[in-house]
Amino acid sequence: MQCSSIGIIGLGLIGGSIGKSLLKNEASHRVLGWDVNEDAIDFALASGAVTHACEPEKMAGEAELLILAVPPSQMELLSEKVAPFVGKRLKAVTDTASTKSAIVKQLSAIWKEKYVGLHPMAGKERAGIDNSSADLFEGAAWAAVPSALSSKEAAEIATDLVCALHSVPITLTPEEHDAIVAVTSHLPMFLATALVTLAAQRASENPKLPKFAAGGFRDTTRVASCQPWLISEVWETNEGFIKEALKDFINILSEMSSKDSKSLAEMATEAKRARESLLAGRGEGK
Known part of the structure; x- marks a missing residue:
């Protein structure tokens, strides 16, 4: 990974599994995490999904890559709340939402060239950090969905993230x-x-x-x-x-x-x- 500090907002099944996989695969040694549920944060720390708990505003100032792993309806509001606190270190922002046309339009307007959408084609019917797994994404396809504004650096970081999770990136348009x-x-x-x-x-x-x-x-x-x-x-x-x-x-x-x-x-x-x-x-x- 090009990013030594990665932040994950939303420590459920997907966010927790991303953190566990990054740490297991030694793709990063500093994974910041936050969730609206304090129990999820505690579980993430105890189970090795993140290395540090960090409020979203502070995370935006410290992370080089920011991963939004919250429900689609929360993506835009969360981004508007966090974006003003972005630091010079932030290189890329991505999300894990399972739909992209609306989300890409909303988030690219906020994050500009730093944003690239992602969606993992892997999951479980049981949600929550307690169902997360470091192996969830092994061999899985991930949709990589850049916007018209996405920078080459942000697109490369998104691809690096997918590969670090031992997954396969496939570039698509939002409509595709x-x-x-x-x-x-x-x-x-x-x-x-x-x-x-x-x-x-x-x-x-x-x-x-x-x-x-x-x-x-x-x-x-x-x-x-x-x-x-x-x-x-x-x-x-x-x-x-x-x-x-x-x-x-x-x-x-x-x-x-x-x-x-x-x-x-x-x-x-x-x-x-x-x-x-x-x-x-x-x-x-x-």
């Missing part, structure tokens, strides 16, 4: 990013939520149903256990692309409902091939 994750990340949350809602309705009619909620149901609905605010915030900041994905998905379901068994088998065969191809493209096995 939001269109892609609407299908690969956001739509699964909506589908899982809908399936659980249906199962709960049927379980109220037949209490034996939960006994049959086995592996397929558990795997398919895993992301329905995410933080409730997450699904509302991705909708608020990526509604257009999510609506488009939902519409296309509903059309596919409608098409399936009109097929005969032979046609469904052909469709399932093609879907099996497609899944294996998609995962191979990500670098995963079957």
Whole structure:
């Protein structure tokens, strides 16, 4: 890393895992951290996610790289609060939000050339610093989303950060990013939520149903256990692309409902091939 002092605001699953990974991989020996929850700060210090607790305003004056790992709805207000305290050492600012079009516009207006957006394609359905892991990002793809104002130095630092976490940076425009994750990340949350809602309705009619909620149901609905605010915030900041994905998905379901068994088998065969191809493209096995 080009930065010897890194600050993380927001010590949840993602922020905590970034800190743990940086320290484990010896990419930095000084990781400053802060969270609105004092217990999270204590846990981060005790578990080796950060080396020092530091208020955001002070952090802005000491850090060379500032990482905003808070919910998307808090990014702009936090930035406006912290930006006036920036010191000469600060080289780059990034965020970890799962939508980018609105966030990049907001934050680049505040941080100017120092800002580059990031989004890790890794996580867990269980949030919080106590679920963080130094290995969370191993081999994961990270979207690197510069703005029109981003400096070459800031872009290089963002890439260095991703590589220091043993991850793979992929540069996208904000619109590219939001269109892609609407299908690969956001739509699964909506589908899982809908399936659980249906199962709960049927379980109220037949209490034996939960006994049959086995592996397929558990795997398919895993992301329905995410933080409730997450699904509302991705909708608020990526509604257009999510609506488009939902519409296309509903059309596919409608098409399936009109097929005969032979046609469904052909469709399932093609879907099996497609899944294996998609995962191979990500670098995963079957």
